[in-house]
Amino acid sequence: MRCYFVRAGHIAGVEMLTGLSDKDAIAKALLLFSERRPHFDEVEVWDQTRFIFRHPDADKKPGVDPRRVPTPDDGTRQAASKAAHAVSDAQRRHRGHI
DSSP states (O other), rough: EEEEEEETTTTEEEEOOOOHHHHHHHHHHHHHHHHHHHSEEEEEEEEEHOOOOHHOTTTTTTTEEEETTOOOOOOHHHHHHHHHHHHHHHHHHHHHHO
Protein backbone atom coordinates (compact mmCIF):
# COMPACT_ATOMS: atom_id res chain seq x y z
CA MET A 1 0.00 0.00 0.00
CA ARG A 2 1.00 3.57 -0.51
CA CYS A 3 0.32 6.67 1.52
CA TYR A 4 0.21 9.78 -0.67
CA PHE A 5 0.67 13.24 0.80
CA VAL A 6 -1.16 15.88 -1.23
CA ARG A 7 -0.43 19.59 -1.52
CA ALA A 8 -2.57 21.93 -3.64
CA GLY A 9 -4.25 18.95 -5.31
CA HIS A 10 -1.00 17.24 -6.35
CA ILE A 11 0.94 14.35 -4.87
CA ALA A 12 3.89 15.90 -3.07
CA GLY A 13 5.13 12.89 -1.08
CA VAL A 14 4.70 9.16 -0.75
CA GLU A 15 5.36 6.60 1.97
CA MET A 16 5.18 2.83 1.49
CA LEU A 17 2.96 0.98 3.96
CA THR A 18 3.84 -2.69 3.73
CA GLY A 19 2.25 -5.66 5.43
CA LEU A 20 -0.63 -3.73 6.99
CA SER A 21 -4.37 -4.30 7.00
CA ASP A 22 -6.56 -1.50 5.64
CA LYS A 23 -7.39 -0.42 9.20
CA ASP A 24 -3.72 -0.38 10.27
CA ALA A 25 -2.68 1.45 7.09
CA ILE A 26 -5.28 4.15 7.78
CA ALA A 27 -4.04 4.54 11.36
CA LYS A 28 -0.40 4.75 10.18
CA ALA A 29 -1.33 7.27 7.46
CA LEU A 30 -3.12 9.49 9.97
CA LEU A 31 -0.10 9.36 12.28
CA LEU A 32 2.29 10.26 9.45
CA PHE A 33 -0.06 13.01 8.28
CA SER A 34 -0.28 14.51 11.76
CA GLU A 35 3.52 14.70 11.85
CA ARG A 36 3.66 16.37 8.42
CA ARG A 37 0.46 18.41 8.58
CA PRO A 38 2.02 21.85 8.07
CA HIS A 39 3.47 20.70 4.73
CA PHE A 40 0.48 18.84 3.23
CA ASP A 41 -3.27 19.41 2.79
CA GLU A 42 -4.48 15.81 2.51
CA VAL A 43 -3.39 12.22 2.85
CA GLU A 44 -4.62 9.28 0.76
CA VAL A 45 -4.08 5.55 1.13
CA TRP A 46 -4.16 3.29 -1.93
CA ASP A 47 -3.62 -0.43 -2.42
CA GLN A 48 -2.39 -0.33 -6.02
CA THR A 49 -5.53 0.92 -7.84
CA ARG A 50 -7.89 0.35 -4.89
CA PHE A 51 -8.73 3.54 -3.00
CA ILE A 52 -8.72 2.98 0.77
CA PHE A 53 -8.93 6.33 2.56
CA ARG A 54 -8.63 10.11 2.26
CA HIS A 55 -8.27 12.68 5.04
CA PRO A 56 -9.74 15.19 5.26
CA ASP A 57 -12.61 13.63 3.32
CA ALA A 58 -13.82 16.33 0.94
CA ASP A 59 -17.01 14.34 0.34
CA LYS A 60 -17.88 14.06 4.04
CA LYS A 61 -21.55 14.65 4.70
CA PRO A 62 -23.33 14.86 8.05
CA GLY A 63 -24.35 11.41 9.29
CA VAL A 64 -21.82 9.54 7.14
CA ASP A 65 -19.34 7.33 8.96
CA PRO A 66 -15.87 8.86 8.27
CA ARG A 67 -14.27 5.42 8.76
CA ARG A 68 -16.01 3.95 5.72
CA VAL A 69 -13.91 2.63 2.87
CA PRO A 70 -15.18 4.49 -0.22
CA THR A 71 -15.51 2.82 -3.60
CA PRO A 72 -13.57 4.71 -6.27
CA ASP A 73 -15.00 5.62 -9.63
CA ASP A 74 -13.05 4.91 -12.82
CA GLY A 75 -11.62 8.45 -12.97
CA THR A 76 -10.20 8.10 -9.46
CA ARG A 77 -8.68 4.72 -10.31
CA GLN A 78 -7.06 6.09 -13.45
CA ALA A 79 -5.65 9.08 -11.57
CA ALA A 80 -4.22 6.82 -8.86
CA SER A 81 -2.71 4.50 -11.43
CA LYS A 82 -1.06 7.42 -13.25
CA ALA A 83 0.22 8.80 -9.95
CA ALA A 84 1.66 5.43 -8.95
CA HIS A 85 3.42 5.06 -12.29
CA ALA A 86 4.75 8.62 -12.11
CA VAL A 87 6.18 7.97 -8.64
CA SER A 88 7.72 4.67 -9.81
CA ASP A 89 9.25 6.33 -12.88
CA ALA A 90 10.61 9.19 -10.76
CA GLN A 91 12.12 6.72 -8.30
CA ARG A 92 13.79 4.75 -11.13
CA ARG A 93 15.15 7.96 -12.68
CA HIS A 94 16.46 9.02 -9.27
CA ARG A 95 18.21 5.68 -8.93
CA GLY A 96 19.60 5.91 -12.46
CA HIS A 97 17.52 3.05 -13.90
CA ILE A 98 15.99 5.14 -16.69
